Amino acid sequence: MPLFxxxxxxxxxxxxxxxxxxxxxxxxxxxxxxELGLEYGPPVMNIGGQSWKFEDGQWITETTVEYHLMEKEVEDIKTQHRRKK
Incomplete structure (x- = not known):
């Protein structure tokens, strides 16, 4: 039996x-x-001053990513221009 x-x-x-x-x-x-108002794309990260983008199951390095981004911007501008006509 315990004391306390x-x-x-x-x-x-x-x-x-x-x-x-x-x-x-x-x-x-x-x-x-x-539903959620989200606009997200493929993951992009910067490592050692280089940009990497995950696209089609592969990580694409700096100049390729920049080229793809510029190409997408040009396509967006073209579609906006077509809509205005």
Whole structure:
């Protein structure tokens, strides 16, 4: 029999809240952009002063990324110009 009684009696932890059952992962990209207002593209990162972009399952280095970005900008300008006509 302990001298001062049993002073250690941990409290029961409350039950955990259930995990989110979000269905956003089942939506396609265009629907997610409309629903959430997100415009995201392929991942881009800078390492040692070089830009890398993940595209078609491969990391593409600096000059190629810049070329692709300029090419996309030109295409966007062309489509905007066609819409105005």
């Amino acid at each position: 009684g049993n002073t250690f009696s941990p409290k029961k932890t409350p039950p955990r809240k259930s995990a989110s059952l979000s269905s956003l992962h089942t939506l396609d990209r265009s629907t997610r952009e409309i």
